[in-house]
Amino acid sequence: MREIFTVWKKEIQDTLRDRRTLFTAVIMPIFIMPLVLVGSFKLQESQQNTIANQVAVVALSDQSTAPSLTDFLVKQDKIDLQPAPADFQQAIANGTLQAYIDIPADFEPSLASDQPVTLTVYEKSTDTKSATAFQKVQTAILLFNESVAATKLSAADVNPAILHSVTVAANDLATEQERGGYFLGLLLPMFIVIFSIAGGMYIAIDVSAGEKERKTLEAILMAPLSRLKIVSGKFLAVATTAIVSVVFSVASMYAAFKIWPPNLGTALTFDITLGTALLMLGIGVILSVMFAALLLAVGIFAKSFKEAQNYITPFYLLAILPVSIFSSIPGFKPPLALFVVPPLNAVFVFKESLIGETSSSHVLVTLGSLIVASIVSIIIATKIYSKESILFRD
């Protein structure tokens, strides 16, 4: 036991002197988690505000042919009516104009004689401002339609209220926590998984393939302790670093939410309960243990640092890609079978917890599967470490 501790202590001490590990395992989670989460909400918040407050710069082909519409548009405070430019396509392309309404010559007569009129509205959908302006123009035209119809109905002695015979009263059954949690669920679980891998990634290569490359492996194999003890010490060191990384990321994320709670002004609350944070911590720790063993196995198998990196990059992507895909499927309800698949199950459990729908059976299946996967990974790593054909591979 003391020998395992000796190896563990050495690897931890070694890694603490390496800025790279310190950076990926400690600094990154501390700063990136709050930055990404709170930052992205703040960004979304400010974007929503700018879209709502944006004044659309619009021009009519000829204001004199449509005085009623011109008057109406001038009264809209989110529309800035400009005189028609010489070349409207050019103006939209360079952003001085955001939408352009082509008025047919018979606009007012058609309106007066109850004939439908088609207005051509030009926009550039790839330009966010132009696309927003287009929507504002559409809304304005809709309102203009209503006002024309209302005037005509009143003239014909009909109550204009019939235009709104049926209205919809929206009532969202999702609680504020659910709606907020849904947004959080898109990003947050993925980052916990990323840190549980990234935290141990560098040290895992360093203590395995790095030792081959530095040529210290033979010296350590000469020492009178079993290979199982060596690999246990190394595994514990990798797991420690990864766990530290997860602990820091969950803690800093939790702190960030408490200190700067994001506020989108709408009926969404973004909050993480202590229970959710603890669940993330617990599952994140087991996840780190599993990845630590897998990364170490890959590292031992490789001949050099470079080769280990070559193996670990696809490994990392294979772990992250399904997670990122499943996280972004809207309204995806995972079947129970998917709760057996790490690390997807962790993501699903995190998401459920964030919207306040924690299911104990899902948590238990996930925990069971992660623990089994961890044990299998540890066995694989130790088996590889005791195989001389792999240890002394050319």
Next chain:
Amino acid sequence: MSLLSVDHLSKVFSGKNGDITAVDDVSFSADAGEIFGLLGPNGAGKTTTIRLIATILKPTSGTARVNGHDIFKEPEEVRRSIGMLTTDVGLYDRFTARENLRYFGELYGMQGEALEKRIEELLDLLEMQDFADRRAGKFSTGMKQKVAIARSVIHDPAVIFFDEPTSGLDVLAAQTVVRFMQRAQQMGKLVVLSTHEMHNAEKLCQRVAIIHRGKLVALDSVQAIEQRTGTSLLEEAFLKIVRSDTTQHGSQKPAFQPKRKSIFTAQGIRIREKIFTWWRVVILILALGYVIYQFTMRK
């Protein structure tokens, strides 16, 4: 009973191109207070023999005893009795010389006052006090060599193996190693020198074993071998023996290819980086799949 006795030791590596017998029925013994030479051309099986004795590799057949301990029955005791120095000096770069020594001392079960005293002793013996507390990453080859020597004997082993200890070293660093071997002999250790450089062997060794293509082809005192071959230089005797062995057994390719690419060989590693195209394809497909997915889901 000899301090080191090797008894019909064999090692077969199974590779893609069939089995390779790296060590073929080798037997010899050596005693305390001598420098025993293990000579042979590159790839003859010297390093593998040493690794088998040191219990780093498992023999296919045969056995060996070190300091009375059998390599199968008491591998940990065997390792405690052995120190090993190779040219490939690997140190932990972010650790100081002292910390490197301390870690290995701890791995050998030493601790506290006794370990610190032993480290101090070795630092003095090898004149390492000047750089004892500097990190090993920036050491010169000579400095690294000294730390490696100290590391290999931190547990005061009865048998010390030197595997090509001077190849690639400059004159001064090589001199340090040679002096240390002599000092170890004076202290009553058994020094096993594995090398293909005959002038060092001639100068240092009393008895030598010549290994060629995994087989022991000569085992005697240096003088006896020179007399038998009618030469006055070990180098010439060595060449004669190796040549006659080659003509007797045909000049087929060496039994064991020199492990030049090996991670532990003196000449260092040649990084043969395979380009794993299969995983790049997998990533490409996954990445494309992801992009397409995102594209279709977004309105």
